[in-house]
Amino acid sequence: MDKVDCVVVGAGPAGSACAIALARKGIKTVLVERGGNAGDKNVASFVLFGDVLGGIIPGYQKEAPLERAAGDNSFMCLREKDFIEFRARLGSYFENPSIFTAYRSRFDRWFSEKAEEAGAELVRGQLVTGLLKENGRVVGIRVGEDELLADVVVGADGIHSVVSREAGLYVDDTSRYMIGVKEVLELPPEVIEERFLLGPGEGCVRDGWGYPVSDVGGLFTIYTNMDAVSVCLFAPVDAVKEARVNLRERFEDLKAHPYLHALVRDSKLREYEAHILADGGRMKVDRLYDDGVLLCGEAGGFNSGMWIGVPSGMLSGLKAAEAVLRAKRTGRYDAAALSCYRDILFETGLPRMLYNAKRYSDFIVNSARKHMEGFTDNLFGLLEDSIMQEVAFQDPEPFPAIETAYAGLVADYVPAWLARPLRALVGVLGRLESWWTKRRIRRTV
Amino acid sequence: MADRKPDIDEKLSHVAFDIDAEAHITVKKERCGECRPRPCLSACPAENYTWNEAKDELLFNYEGCLECGTCRFVCPLDAIEWSYPRGGFGVRYRYG
Ligand SMILES: Cc1cc2nc3c(=O)[nH]c(=O)nc-3n(C[C@H](O)[C@H](O)[C@H](O)COP(=O)(O)OP(=O)(O)OC[C@H]3O[C@@H](n4cnc5c(N)ncnc54)[C@H](O)[C@@H]3O)c2cc1C
Ligand code: SF4
């Protein structure tokens, strides 16, 4: 049977980064990918934050298959006929860009070829079906009928990781899983630039919440490629399971919303896609290794909150490679030798990222999903009330900002025991506000 | 929310597949009769699970599988045996 130093399972961003780092240090590495080409199976919205990549492939901006530099970001909230948008454009981002839109199908393929160039052997179109074990220790992989032995196996095989399952490291937490459904909608580049208010070649990323997934705390993204717009709609897997949310129909609702309709009308469908991802915080960093095996990328839970996981996936792949190299120096690949992975991770910002991602994800799971619909309604109500009052000039009373903000944005989320005293306090503050504002009015005009 | 029905066949006609002769997902259909509310029907983004009213049985179509894995998490009766297709087969995204 063949034997190599290291098998990396999965040529996504994490696996290719890991294989590049290993091969550059002369480690005999095999990178196994189930797609006929790396990227064939992979889906993201996709915005690439390129700083980690820049450390691996300096000057990647010139050669990677990228679509548009994305220096124009919006956050928005939708109701059935309404929207509120917050848009930020950072001119410097376009001058020296490190954030881009791209297609994973092309990007992952290019990145996997970098692993080949570095000296790793890339095996395409092969599904890893299990792990080989000896006395409980991982000693290689199974690929259908074939077997391949290795000192160490790195699981970079994404959300449905077979490596983590077989190694007993998988953490099943579907409450943090989101299903993303995406359409790539073709439009001429000039039309995209006109509709999205962009200069030639410039791109934007727009992220939103609310309609048509406010009842389940879903999200959506609208990203510009060169000659197509990628629209992606996310909902929690639990909502699809328990509330029977039908994302196919919700997607049609999203595209029919006035905000979306204005951007993508008359476009042509280029591709329809679906993929699951997990919010960060599912796994623990001291459960990412065992005898002869390590996990990185999505397989190891290296997702930030929201849907960003490519840069953190790449960095965790590099760190897994570092752990393999350190273990090699000791000549041992058992859990004790590989536990250096944990220490190496703690020299980076990844544990901090995971901590924040977990807090964010807890907030989404425990609170935001339940309250998003009410919150969205209140936000729009507040906007309507304040505008209507201030253009009709009928009410001599000043606008009750404190009372309105409390009723609209806070009251629903206050624990029962605090509701009465807080209500009373807000009442007093409201009267004070009114008295103070009237006094200012009389003294000013 | 308006009742906008997507034309799923039209959508899937824009997706490239290298179809294996062998199904990668199998369903123990004898369990489906009892199942309520049959979450797989609404959950699959490719609408691969449908209910045949005439025969009163589940119809499953692995050929249009987008390999997202949603169905493996939604079945309450553990009737879905889920796996990826064999290497090189299945969906081939060009703009993923
Ligand atoms: C809809 C959606 C939108 C997203 N948008 C963004 C975004 O805009 N920006 C961002 O940074 N992140 C985004 N993410 C998250 C990001 O896609 C993941 O965090 C990232 O792909 C993780 O990289 P990875 O290498 O760990 O896993 P993956 O990219 O999933 O790679 C795993 C690889 O392993 C292969 N594989 C799996 N199992 C086997 C097996 N048994 N044998 C052989 N090969 C196997 C797969 O084919 C794949 O190539 C998004 C995710 C989704 C689902
Ligand atoms: S959810 Fe499972 S048991 Fe129910 S109909 Fe679907 S496959 Fe059958």
Ligand code: SF4
């Ligand atoms: S993996 Fe996804 S696309 Fe395939 S049958 Fe299951 S839910 Fe449908």
